[in-house]
Every structure is written in structure tokens, then in C-alpha cells.
Amino acid sequence: MTRKKYCLIFLLNLYLFSLFSEQVELNDLLKEIKAKMRWNPVTETGIIEFSRNKLVFKLGAPWVLLNYRELIPTSGVSRGHGTLLFPKDTVEKIKSAVYQEKISSPRVAVILIDPGHGGKDPGAIGTYKIDGKTVRINEKDIVLKAGLMLQQMLSIKYPDKRIIISRSDDTYLKLEERTDLANNIDLEEQEAIVFISIHANASFNKKSKGFEVWYLPPEYRRDLLNPDSVEEENKEIMPILNIMLEEEYTIESVILAKEIMKGFEEEVGGITENRGIKEQSWFVVRKAYMPSVLVELGFVTNKEEAMLLQDQGYLQRLIRGMYNGLCRFIDDFENTKGFTE
Numbered sequence: 024m025t026r027k028k029y030c031l032i033f034l035l036n037l038y039l040f041s042l043f044s045e046q047v048e049l050n051d052l053l054k055e056i057k058a059k060m061r062w063n064p065v066t067e068t069g070i071i072e073f074s075r076n077k078l079v080f081k082l083g084a085p086w087v088l089l090n091y092r093e094l095i096p097t098s099g100v101s102r103g104h105g106t107l108l109f110p111k112d113t114v115e116k117i118k119s120a121v122y123q124e125k126i127s128s129p130r131v132a133v134i135l136i137d138p139g140h141g142g143k144d145p146g147a148i149g150t151y152k153i154d155g156k157t158v159r160i161n162e163k164d165i166v167l168k169a170g171l172m173l174q175q176m177l178s179i180k181y182p183d184k185r186i187i188i189s190r191s192d193d194t195y196l197k198l199e200e201r202t203d204l205a206n207n208i209d210l211e212e213q214e215a216i217v218f219i220s221i222h223a224n225a226s227f228n229k230k231s232k233g234f235e236v237w238y239l240p241p242e243y244r245r246d247l248l249n250p251d252s253v254e255e256e257n258k259e260i261m262p263i264l265n266i267m268l269e270e271e272y273t274i275e276s277v278i279l280a281k282e283i284m285k286g287f288e289e290e291v292g293g294i295t296e297n298r299g300i301k302e303q304s305w306f307v308v309r310k311a312y313m314p315s316v317l318v319e320l321g322f323v324t325n326k327e328e329a330m331l332l333q334d335q336g337y338l339q340r341l342i343r344g345m346y347n348g349l350c351r352f353i354d355d356f357e358n359t360k361g362f363t364e
């Protein structure tokens with residue numbers, strides 16, 4: 024008998040067995056294994072989360088997938104009684120996966136700070152006459168100062184984390200070089216990386232002012248999983264897994280964006296405008312396969328704000344806001360095992 028046939032008969036047996044065996048309702052299962060589930064009604068897939076581990080299942084599919092890697096055959100999950108029903112054999116397999124998997128806590132191991140522009144690319148420019156002299160304010164200079172300040176503060180607070188800056192002087196970097204840097208950092212199994220791009224804004228409207236935080240919208244799909252890290256038989260479900268993984272990064276990016284926004288608001292909310300959290304397909308963020316945000320510190324095209332951004336004290340307050348938000352994000356992430364508790 025070929026392996027394929029054997030598999031089919033095996034699955035059929037499991038299926039028939041499940042028809043006659045007891046089913047466990049979703050809530051009872053989650054309670055029992057102390058887990059949470061996220062459900063995607065479009066792909067009819069769910070992620071059961073326990074610690075930082077993920078168990079993925081798809082309605083009707085004869086498998087559950089552990090940590091996007093290990094495919095465990097089961098008789099599948101069905102719908103009924105207004106909830107999801109897990110056959111006994113599936114429950115047993117999920118439970119043994121839960122108890123076998125060593126529970127380790129995720130941590131943010133790397134913070135990558137990316138001051139925008141640099142070198143031949145000045146970014147946004149504001150030119151002003153001050154006391155008869157022409158003063159040119161470049162985005163690239165402000166964001167470099169800001170990035171270095173942030174790096175220093177984070178290095179003191181987190182001596183055990185790698186705090187990396189994409190440029191520490193007036194160097195020109197291609198966008199690909201920035202994101203390659205981020206994506207090529209070596210991480211251990213439970214280690215996470217956070218990517219922060221720092222920019223300053225420009226507008227034709229000279230009155231525009233304020234800070235913004237951007238994150239990646241969920242509709243931008245891309246391959247997050249490296250096909251080499253997925254076993255051959257799992258390749259056909261990779262598109263679904265990529266969508267799920269991306270949703271996870273989006274959720275984390277939104278939480279990070281909100282914390283940084285709160286930090287800005289606390290520090291300079293009374294001085295300039297809070298322009299809110301926005302979503303955009305910024306190239307530099309889109310290509311970073313990790314929770315990532317892009318902050319706009321303020322407008323260099325608004326004279327008043329340009330002067331503030333030039334001011335060491337004001338810039339320090341902005342960065343302190345960003346730092347406070349980031350630290351809250353990291354501490355929450357590490358204390359809740361990656362927002363799963």
C-alpha cells in the first residue's frame with residue numbers, strides 16, 4: 024500500500040471515529056488548556072495561543088499546525104451548536120502539544136532605530152530667515168539627533184538588549200539597505216525585534232503641525248514565512264499562514280503605535296497637535312517583517328515647529344515620549360508572554 028493511500032484510510036478512520044465520538048466545544052477547550060483563540064472568518068482559520076506558542080487550525084482541515092512548523096494530523100474541527108466543535112482526538116492532540124511544548128517567555132531582543140534619509144537625501148527641508156540670516160532645517164539632521172538620543176536612552180534602560188541604529192552619522196542608505204538590515208538580524212526562537220523609523224514631516228500648508236505615528240495596514244500581503252523553514256507538505260497552506268502571521272505583526276504594530284502616541288501626548292500634547300495614528304504602506308515599514316512603526320516628529324515646513332525641532336530641550340521631550348511608549352510596549356509584551364495573557 025502506498026503511503027498516500029495509507030494516509031487517506033487513516034484519515035477516513037479518524038473522521039468516522041469522530042462522527043461517533045464526543046465533541047468538545049471551543050470554550051470548554053480554551054478553559055481547559057488556559058488559552059485564547061483568534062478567529063478569522065474569511066479564511067475560516069483559528070489560532071489558539073498558549074504562552075508564545077501558536078496552534079493553527081482550519082475548519083474542516085485534517086490537521087492542526089504547531090508554531091507554523093509541525094503539522095499534526097487530526098480528524099479536524101467542525102461547526103455546530105453555534106460554536107466550533109473539536110473532536111476528542113483533536114483535543115487530545117492539542118492538549119499533548121500544549122503540555123509537551125516547553126513554555127518559554129518571548130522577549131524583545133533587538134530594537135532597531137532607523138533615522139530616515141541621510142547623506143545626499145536631506146528629506147524634508149524648511150528654509151527660514153532668522154535675524155537676517157538664512158537657516159536651512161533638514162529632516163535628516165533632526166531625525167539623526169532623535170535616533171541617537173533614543174538609542175542612548177534605550178541602551179541604559181536595557182543593557183541586555185541589542186539597540187541598533189541604521190545610521191549613526193550623515194550617511195545615505197537605500198530603503199532596501201535599511202530593511203535588509205532589519206530582516207537579517209539573527210534571532211533565537213523566542214526573541215522578537217521591534218523596528219522604529221523616525222521621520223519629520225513636510226506640507227505645502229505652512230500651518231500644518233504635529234506628530235503622527237504610522238503602521239502597516241493589514242491589507243498589504245507579503246510572504247513572511249521563509250519557504251525553507253516550512254516542511255514540504257505544509258507549503259500549500261503557506262498563504263494562509265502568512266496572512267495569520269501578518270495579522271499578528273499588525274496587532275503588535277498597532278499596540279506599539281498607540282503606546283508611542285500616548286508617550287508623545289504626555290510630553291508635548293499641550294504644545295503641538297496630535298495628528299493621530301495612521302496606516303500606510305510605507306515602503307520602509309512594509310518590508311520589515313516584524314512589529315514596526317514610523318513616527319513623524321513634526322513639520323519642518325511650519326516655522327514655529329521647525330524651531331521647536333531644532334531646540335534640544337523640545338527634541339528631548341519628544342524622544343522621552345517615544346521612549347516611554349516603547350518601554351511600556353516592551354514591558355507589556357514581555358510580561359504577558361507576547362500579549363497572549
Ligand SMILES: [Zn+2]
Nearest residue numbers: 139146222223
Ligand atoms: Zn522622511
